[in-house]
Amino acid sequence: MTRGKSSPAAIQQAALELFADHGVAGTSLQMIATKLGVTKAALYHHYKTKDGIIRAVIAPAMKGFEEMVAAARTLPEASQKQHYLIRALADQAVHNRQLYLVMLQDSSATTLMERDPDYRKIFEEMQMILCGENLGPEAVLRVTMFLMSLVAPVQASRSVDINDATLRQTIIDVGETILRC
Amino acid sequence: MTRGKSSPAAIQQAALELFADHGVAGTSLQMIATKLGVTKAALYHHYKTKDGIIRAVIAPAMKGFEEMVAAARTLPEASQKQHYLIRALADQAVHNRQLYLVMLQDSSATTLMERDPDYRKIFEEMQMILCGENLGPEAVLRVTMFLMSLVAPVQASRSVDINDATLRQTIIDVGETILRC
DNA sequence: GTCTATATGCCGATAGAC
């Protein structure tokens, strides 16, 4: 990390790491500024509000959701869409572990996202595809269980060492068995 | 909820509901007091600090972990212990949805718990039992994925209606398939 | 056991010098 200098990208990275460790509400602008070696005021040159920083941090995750749903949509069969989405989610969860942790289990982050109608639409389509043909309560529960399990990479890598390929394959295995493929 | 009166039990219940909605760090004593119809100062008659309230809220979950691990420990075979623990966790997650949500995915709550050596010991034993005979990285990952999925009941019941029996049975099914029983 | 009032400090946010 470049000390004493801030940029939108550096701020996002520092914020994401702190969000993953202390939660969004538990992270102050002072903590982000200190981590970057600047003062709080410097952050305001790049972002007008703390909300702006939070949005910038989770935006890539929302964009990723949008792209993978759009790609799945073009596939002909429901089961192909489902398989594609499970793989795409596994990829993203492995390569953006902290981001998926924050996005999926931080109360402030989820509240922000759910206020965005576009995101809600995308998320509903994702749920539908992951359910396969079925849309009953049990299928929704299984989808939710799978999505919640995507935060495991961060939690597990605190105590054991797992390489990305194994991580990805295990998530796919679990996803396909939970969702009955 | 009895308005205008507070007691340790009422405070815990009000706090738990707010913690589940806004996160621990996102919940102020003022919010808890307002929900109970009293002033902040009244809360301090029952608890010395906010930390004390948080501890009181998550204590039952930690006690539940302790009891189910102790019960599993008395069983003769590893696979029996594993099956018992999956069922016990499913029961508790269904009947204490908000508590399991807070305990498993709130950063402030998990930080507090992990500072308790007794809890860490119990949690490690639980991981070991859920792994079955195996203790490799992939098994730890699968256990973590299962535990994280236990927050799904709260999330899913925001959009669909699932009865407790179906909920419990689905969690058990998913747990046994994830953990390869 | 709850209240009013207050202490002290950190929060997000802004103004203006350099």
Add this chain to the structure above:
DNA sequence: GTCTATCGGCATATAGAC
């Protein structure tokens, strides 16, 4: 683009009356 200095507000926590 970063700094110092400051604002108003709300946070946790306390003192003492009723």
